[in-house]
Amino acid sequence: MKKIYMDYAATTPVDKGVLKVMIPYFTKYYGNASSIHSYGKKAFDAVEKSREQIAGLIKSDSDEIIFTAGGTESDNIAIKGVAYKNKNKKGSKGFNIITSTIEHPAVLETCKHLEKQGFSVKYLPVDKYGFIDLAELDKSISKDTFLITIMFANNEIGTIEPMQDIGKIAKSHNILLHTDAVQAVGKVPIDVNKLKIDLLSISSHKIYGPKGVGALFIRKGINLQTIAHGGGQEKGFRSSTHNSPGIVGLGKACELGKIRLEKDVAHMKKLRNLLIKEILKIEQCYLNGHPEKRLANNAHFRFTAVEGESLNLMLDKKGIAAATGSACSSKKLQASHVLLAIGLDPAEAHGSLRFSLGRMSTKEEVDYVANELPGIVKKLRNMSPLWNR
Amino acid sequence: MELDYTEKVKEHFFHPKNVGEIKNADGIGKVGNPTCGDVMAIYIKVKDNRISDIKFKTFGCTAAIATSSILTEMAKGKTLDEALKITRDDVANELGGLPAIKLHCSNLAADALREAIKDYRSKKNK
Numbered sequence: 001m002k003k004i005y006m007d008y009a010a011t012t013p014v015d016k017g018v019l020k021v022m023i024p025y026f027t028k029y030y031g032n033a034s035s036i037h038s039y040g041k042k043a044f045d046a047v048e049k050s051r052e053q054i055a056g057l058i059k060s061d062s063d064e065i066i067f068t069a070g071g072t073e074s075d076n077i078a079i080k081g082v083a084y085k086n087k088n089k090k091g092s093k094g095f096n097i098i099t100s101t102i103e104h105p106a107v108l109e110t111c112k113h114l115e116k117q118g119f120s121v122k123y124l125p126v127d128k129y130g131f132i133d134l135a136e137l138d139k140s141i142s143k144d145t146f147l148i149t150i151m152f153a154n155n156e157i158g159t160i161e162p163m164q165d166i167g168k169i170a171k172s173h174n175i176l177l178h179t180d181a182v183q184a185v186g187k188v189p190i191d192v193n194k195l196k197i198d199l200l201s202i203s204s205h206k207i208y209g210p211k212g213v214g215a216l217f218i219r220k221g222i223n224l225q226t227i228a229h230g231g232g233q234e235k236g237f238r239s240s241t242h243n244s245p246g247i248v249g250l251g252k253a254c255e256l257g258k259i260r261l262e263k264d265v266a267h268m269k270k271l272r273n274l275l276i277k278e279i280l281k282i283e284q285c286y287l288n289g290h291p292e293k294r295l296a297n298n299a300h301f302r303f304t305a306v307e308g309e310s311l312n313l314m315l316d317k318k319g320i321a322a323a324t325g326s327a328c329s330s331k332k333l334q335a336s337h338v339l340l341a342i343g344l345d346p347a348e349a350h351g352s353l354r355f356s357l358g359r360m361s362t363k364e365e366v367d368y369v370a371n372e373l374p375g376i377v378k379k380l381r382n383m384s385p386l387w388n389r
Numbered sequence: 390m391e392l393d394y395t396e397k398v399k400e401h402f403f404h405p406k407n408v409g410e411i412k413n414a415d416g417i418g419k420v421g422n423p424t425c426g427d428v429m430a431i432y433i434k435v436k437d438n439r440i441s442d443i444k445f446k447t448f449g450c451t452a453a454i455a456t457s458s459i460l461t462e463m464a465k466g467k468t469l470d471e472a473l474k475i476t477r478d479d480v481a482n483e484l485g486g487l488p489a490i491k492l493h494c495s496n497l498a499a500d501a502l503r504e505a506i507k508d509y510r511s512k513k514n515k
Contacts, residue, residue, distance in 0.1 A: 307427075310451055313399075313451050317403060383454060384446060385448055
């Protein structure tokens with residue numbers, strides 16, 4: 001049976017070139033990067049090289065990068081780290097932190113946790129495309145605000161937020177700006193200085209690197225409260241023995257990501273646009289998110305009168321891997337907060353389906369999906385009491 | 390995505406039995422609403438106090454479709470009183486079990502059947 005992976009936004013395969021450079025760090029160069037002997041030095045040098053490779057991709061300095069266990073940990077270190085440094089502003093009148101309603105749970109749940117501790121958080125609503133309202137962002141800022149955290153690009157519907165404008169607003173009020181750029185890195189050119197970003201979260205496994213490693217850009221001069229204590233690695237912001245194979249892999253993934261960015265984007269966009277064109281031929285099928293200002297690899301649809309988990313299982317039987325924001329496939333049985341935030345009702349959110357393409361995607365794969373999906377939708381609609389045609 | 394389904398669930402999901410509507414049905418039962426998740430409709434034909442034909446339409450997840458399908462098989466040919474005794478647990482057991490999270494939200498077929506029988510009886514008594 002054909003096997004087609006169209007869930008690159010969930011995770012990506014490790015690039016062969018990435019895997020190749022990682023392997024020696026498991027068995028040959030296994031030293032602890034904090035040790036002073038030659039084994040340690042070999043690991044240390046590799047970690048520092050990776051820092052430079054990451055910095056190269058987002059145009060920061062290498063000493064502004066710390067390594068973490070992934071995007072979620074990067075978000076936690078950044079947001080809690082800033083909040084705890086500003087704990088004197090707890091309980092004040094204005095908002096302490098401004099974020100959006102469509103953030104990844106790594107940001108949303110962290111903010112909710114901070115609210116329980118007495119910080120006040122503004123969750124900016126979004127329009128039907130998923131864009132935050134810049135005027136409302138500006139209006140929500142007060143002297144009590146110390147952090148804005150807005151995702152660079154949304155993981156479900158692919159909407160790319162106006163980061164340059166957000167950066168300008170943050171800077172004009174002298175407020176720190178953090179962004180969860182897990183989905184954007186490698187798909188959108190990023191210059192942290194031009195965009196005036198102070199903290200930026202990166203995940204390795206979304207960019208053809210290994211799982212379990214990530215990075216956080218922390219602009220020089222910003223001091224965070226440490227949230228997990230230990231041996232003091234990564235300037236004390238993230239103690240733990242360096243995961244040198246993973247770090248080497250992330251570095252290489254960033255190096256390749258930088259070299260390939262334009263080519264990858266052009267490739268994915270071409271295939272993605274073809275996929276959208278073909279799928280929208282299905283009646284009562286709609287594109288979620290913005291037609292243009294979206295990640296090059298993201299195609300997010302909704303289908304009237306069918307449910308996403310059923311769609312996914314039927315696609316899976318045909319060898320196609322996709323994703324849904326349907327309540328039925330979530331652990332909490334709640335429709336995706338992103339789809340509700342852009343104004344869909346729960347029934348519409350039920351019928352959602354995300355395809356996300358990658359570097360390895362092919363036109364044959366897109367053709368196969370475009371060929372199989374209409375029959376699956378039809379089959380489910382024939383079973384659906386909500387389908388009246 | 391929930392893939393923790395038994396083979397029996399998948400069999401009924403991929404090859405559901407008795408899909409459709411019955412024109413001039415003797416009883417129709419509809420349960421659920423699209424806001425909370427699943428919507429099911431069960432149509433029955435009754436002859437000599439037995440369910441002579443039964444069909445379903447379901448909007449919902451894998452479990453919702455599989456429970457609807459197997460319920461129609463369980464109920465077909467039963468007397469109305471026998472059919473009324475089919476519980477949600479019976480349906481789940483017949484499928485070899487359902488993921489815990491799906492036991493309540495997507496297991497509405499037995500309820501829909503009861504509504505259909507109620508509908509039939511209320512029409513008959515008019």
